[in-house]
Amino acid sequence: xxxxxxxxxxxxxxxxxxxxxxxxxxxxxxxxxEIVGFxxxxxxxxxxxxxxxxxxxxxxxGTVRVEGLDIREHPAAARRKMGYMSQKFSLYPLLxxxxxxxxxxxxxxxxxxxxxxxxxxxxxxxxxxxxxxKVQDIPPGIRQxxxxxxxxxxxxxxxxxxxxxxxxDPEARRLFWNDIYGLKTQGKTLLVSTHNLDEAEYCDRIxxxxxxxxxxxxxxxxxxxxxxxxxxxxxxxxxxHDHGQN
Amino acid sequence: xxxxxxxSKAFGAIRAVDRVSLEIAPAAITILAGADGAGKSTLFxxxxxxxxxxxxxxxxxxxxxxxxxxxxxxxxxxxxEKFSLYSDLSxxxxxxxxxxxxxxxxQRRRELKQRLLERTGMEPFRGRRAGALSxxxxxxxxxxxxxxxxxxxxxxxxxxxxxxxxxxxEFFAIIxxxxxxxxTIVMSTPYLDEAEKGDHIVLMRKGxxxxxxxxxxxxxxxxxxxxxxxxRGNVFAAMQGIAADPELAGRAYLRGKFIRCLxxxxxxxxxRIPHLEMVEExxxxxxxxxxxxxxx
Numbered sequence: 001x002x003x004x005x006x007x008x009x010x011x012x013x014x015x016x017x018x019x020x021x022x023x024x025x026x027x028x029x030x031x032x033x034e035i036v037g038f039x040x041x042x043x044x045x046x047x048x049x050x051x052x053x054x055x056x057x058x059x060x061x062g063t064v065r066v067e068g069l070d071i072r073e074h075p076a077a078a079r080r081k082m083g084y085m086s087q088k089f090s091l092y093p094l095l096x097x098x099x100x101x102x103x104x105x106x107x108x109x110x111x112x113x114x115x116x117x118x119x120x121x122x123x124x125x126x127x128x129x130x131x132x133x134k135v136q137d138i139p140p141g142i143r144q145x146x147x148x149x150x151x152x153x154x155x156x157x158x159x160x161x162x163x164x165x166x167x168x169d170p171e172a173r174r175l176f177w178n179d180i181y182g183l184k185t186q187g188k189t190l191l192v193s194t195h196n197l198d199e200a201e202y203c204d205r206i207x208x209x210x211x212x213x214x215x216x217x218x219x220x221x222x223x224x225x226x227x228x229x230x231x232x233x234x235x236x237x238x239x240x241h242d243h244g245q246n
Numbered sequence: 247x248x249x250x251x252x253x254s255k256a257f258g259a260i261r262a263v264d265r266v267s268l269e270i271a272p273a274a275i276t277i278l279a280g281a282d283g284a285g286k287s288t289l290f291x292x293x294x295x296x297x298x299x300x301x302x303x304x305x306x307x308x309x310x311x312x313x314x315x316x317x318x319x320x321x322x323x324x325x326x327e328k329f330s331l332y333s334d335l336s337x338x339x340x341x342x343x344x345x346x347x348x349x350x351x352x353q354r355r356r357e358l359k360q361r362l363l364e365r366t367g368m369e370p371f372r373g374r375r376a377g378a379l380s381x382x383x384x385x386x387x388x389x390x391x392x393x394x395x396x397x398x399x400x401x402x403x404x405x406x407x408x409x410x411x412x413x414x415x416e417f418f419a420i421i422x423x424x425x426x427x428x429x430t431i432v433m434s435t436p437y438l439d440e441a442e443k444g445d446h447i448v449l450m451r452k453g454x455x456x457x458x459x460x461x462x463x464x465x466x467x468x469x470x471x472x473x474x475x476x477x478r479g480n481v482f483a484a485m486q487g488i489a490a491d492p493e494l495a496g497r498a499y500l501r502g503k504f505i506r507c508l509x510x511x512x513x514x515x516x517x518r519i520p521h522l523e524m525v526e527e528x529x530x531x532x533x534x535x536x537x538x539x540x541x542x
Contacts, residue, residue, distance in 0.1 A: 041412035042380055140282070166408065169281030170438055170532050171539060174499050181500050185482045197411050198439050198532075201502050220502065233439070237415055 005068035007032045007158050007189040008053060013062035015048050015212075022048045024212040025062065030158075030191055032067075035184055037203030037220075038193035039236060044209040046193045047087060050160050053191075054084045066158065083156035085148055087163045093136035097126070097146045100135060104150045118153050122146070141172020145179060152183075159183060161192045165199065177202050200232045208239050215243045247272040247399060247430045248293065248318075253302035255288055262288040264453040265302070269446075270399075270432045275425050277444030278434040279531065284450035286434035287327055290403050294324050322399040323392030327407070329385075333377030337368055337387055340376050344391035355394065362390040366420060382413020389420065400424060402433035406440060418443060438531040449535050456538040461531065468529050470508045470537060473515055476523040477505055484519055494518055508537065 006029040015023040023045040030036045038046050051057035053064050055071045055078065064071040066078040091100045098119060105115040122131065126142065135143060144164060152159060161180075165173050177199070180190060192203065200206045200220045208216040216223060216239045220232065229235040248270040255263040263285040270276045278286040291297035293304060295315025304311045304318075311317055331340050338359070345355040363369040366386040371379065376387060385405050392400070402421075406414040418440065421431055425445075433444075441447050442461050449456040449464075457464060477484035481503055488494045488505070494515060498507040506527070507515040516524040529537075 039411070042382065042410040167282075167436075169436070171536050174536070178500070181482065181485075195411050196437070196439075198530075202500075203502060233411075233415065236411060240412060 004032065005065065006030060007034070007067060008191065009063075009065040009068075010049070010053065011063045011065075013049065013052060013064065014060045015045070015052060015057065016060045022212055023052070023060075026209070026212070026214050027062075028207055028214060028217060030189055032157075032189050033184065033187055034205065035180065035190045035192065035203045037200050037206040038191060038209065039197065039200060039206055040193075040209035041240070043211075045212040046209055047162055049209070050084070050162055050191070050193065054082055054160060055079050056084075080154075081156055082158045082160060083152045083154060084160045085151040085162065085164060087166075089147055089151065091135045091143065091147055091150065094134055096134055097122075097131045097138065100146065101150060101153075105153055108154050110153060118149075122149050125149075139169075139172070141168045141176065144168055144172070144176060148176075148179065157187070158189045159191070161190065163193055163195060165194060165196055173199075197232045197236055200236075208236060210240050210243050213243070215239050247307060248432070249305040249308075250289070250293075251303040251305065253289070253292060253304065254300045255285075255292060255297060256300055261453045263292070263299075266450075266453070266455055267302075268448050268455060268458055270430060271446060272430045273425060273428045274430065274445040275421060275443070276430075276432040276446045276448065277441045278432070278448045278450055279436070279438055279441035279444075279535070280434075280450035280456075281436055283452060285453040286450060287403050288453075290324065290326075290401050290432075290434070293401065294319055294322065318399070321397060322401055323395060323397035324401040325388055325392050325403060325405055327403040329388040331376040331384060331387055331391070334375060336373050336375055337363075337379070338372045340387060341391055341394065345394045348395040350394050358394055358396070362393055365423070366390055367416070380410075380413070382409045382417065385409055385413070385417060386420070389417070393424075398429060400429055400431045400433075402431065404434050404436065407436060414440065438535055442531045447531065449531075449538060451535075451539050451542055454542070456535070456542060464531070464534055465528060468534055468537070470510045470529070472527050472529040472533055473507050473509060474501075474525045474527045475505045475507055475516065475519055475521045476503065478520040478522050481505065488519065491518060506533075508533070 008030040011027050013023055013026045026049060040046050048057060052059050055075045059072060066081050069078040071078045101119055101122060102115055105118055130138060130142060148164065165176055168176060183190060203220065205218060206220050207214055224235060227235060250266055250268050253263055253266045266289060280286060288297055292299045306317055335343060341359050363372055368386055406417055425431055435441050446460060447464060448458040484505060485500055488498045493513060498505050509515055
């Protein structure tokens with residue numbers, strides 16, 4: 001008898017846009033409480049896969065199950081289990097951080113009491129003066145922290161982040177990863193796509209996608225050891241090169 | 247090849263560049279690394295005369311440039327951060343256009359264009375509209391257009407920012423090839439892992455140079471050691487212990503199942519963190535940047 005269903009189960013997932021095959025039969029699991037890094041060049045199919053998992057994009061074929069629920073059969077129930085911060089998610093620059101929190105809490109259908117609770121929670125992490133600044137005046141690292149907070153207000157168990165650290169400076173990036181680990185200690189499951197290859201080592205496991213296919217998967221240090229690579233960049237480059245030759 | 251001596255530039259109350267001195271060695275890759283607002287772009291703009299410096303001197307091959315920036319622009323190719331290609335023109339048309347602007351003779355233009363298309367892997371896309379290219383290919387095309395004038399000094403302002411990792415690796419391979427040809431390259435980047443590949447690295451923050459040297463030199467001078475520790479038991483519980491330990495707080499961070507911890511003095515972090523494994527690692531440029539940034 002197997003244990004609980006994986007947080008995310010993807011089987012033979014395909015997506016065609018006309019004649020273009022963006023995702024070509026990808027299968028993987030994300031276990032509960034795990035941080036999985038999603039790497040790949042542009043056009044590899046990372047965002048398309050994430051959008052199919054979250055039910056934002058129609059699946060051509062294959063299945064996605066979220067804690068055992070098929071996203072196509074139970075879209076609303078499956079979506080309630082997930083929080084998603086898209087690559088292009090942006091707060092309203094002319095509103096303050098607190099006004100943004102209030103606005104997004106409102107459209108998420110959170111009751112006023114809940115909204116106040118969220119506002120109190122972010123006050124523990126960020127100074128009041130920053131929260132009262134217009135978002136356009138807040139440094140990118142803190143802006144991203146607020147954006148993630150806003151996306152996770154409904155308190156989902158499974159979190160999908162699409163390139164959350166783009167344009168964030170080094171110290172802020174480490175602090176952002178601290179927040180991600182904080183979510184993991186709360187038992188959350190995370191799937192994080194990134195263009196920063198060194199972030200692979202922050203993850204429990206990585207998936208490398210290229211031309212719509214999964215070309216490598218495993219624990220980062222285990223992959224390096226098994227394949228005899230010096231670092232993630234070499235692993236990444238060679239995986240793509242070898243895949244191109246097949 | 248180029249020397250900045252005590253260069254400063256303020257925009258109102260903001261000191262964008264504050265008494266910066268550095269040298270760009272010939273036939274080498276110099277990388278200015280730092281977050282937004284470090285002063286990297288302003289420094290490049292002062293070098294090519296797009297922004298007037300407040301004080302200091304710029305020397306080209308030992309001679310002060312003064313106000314005659316044509317001395318620099320006649321030997322350099324400058325790719326600004328927001329380089330604008332003509333999106334409605336094809337790859338080839340863009341190259342022809344920029345070659346014409348730079349008055350490259352017809353015969354040489356044809357030869358160089360072909361060579362650059364092959365070198366950058368753009369040959370199959372020569373007829374594609376620039377607007378339809380991926381971010382990485384746009385940057386390769388932008389680089390190609392500045393190489394048409396065969397510059398000796400190549401100035402690249404954040405050429406790989408926002409570009410996907412594979413394109414970044416490919417772009418850097420082209421830069422290394424240019425260096426092997428004897429060209430002088432100076433580029434800026436916010437990616438510290440990329441900056442490690444430079445021959446000379448200038449770590450910048452808020453208009454000032456934090457440190458500069460080769461990666462080996464920076465590591466030699468770094469006053470702390472870095473350890474990778476696999477803690478015994480739960481890694482998060484170990485991190486909580488570290489946060490509560492005044493000797494270690496702020497020096498460690500989590501990286502997957504490992505804790506990376508800086509040792510500044512004689513104390514041994516392994517003695518304070520119950521562990522299964524502890525390995526000394528080379529500090530990364532990011533480790534050093536964050537260390538010096540906190541001291542600044």
